Amino acid sequence: MYICSCNVITALEIKRAIIELLKADPLRVITPGSVYRSMGYRPRCGSCLPHVSMLIAAAEETGAHLVLEDDYSLAESA
Numbered sequence: 001m002y003i004c005s006c007n008v009i010t011a012l013e014i015k016r017a018i019i020e021l022l023k024a025d026p027l028r029v030i031t032p033g034s035v036y037r038s039m040g041y042r043p044r045c046g047s048c049l050p051h052v053s054m055l056i057a058a059a060e061e062t063g064a065h066l067v068l069e070d071d072y073s074l075a076e077s078a
Ligand code: FES
Pocket: 003, 004, 005, 006, 007, 042, 043, 044, 045, 046, 047, 048, 049
């Protein structure tokens, strides 16, 4: 599922970037801008940023590994 149509970025790519940022520094404050920068992109229209913020919050609240596992279980059931 594409989260950012301007940059053609999927939810899984964004989740992986969030996890890498959390692994590098678990105490870091992650923002949508820092996620995009780590991937070599920058937001354009900005309509995806609320969704990216929700993915960041989910990763921080539930633990990053659970967010990714959720994607894999969805892929297996499809
Ligand atoms: S949809 Fe992500 S910047 Fe436009």
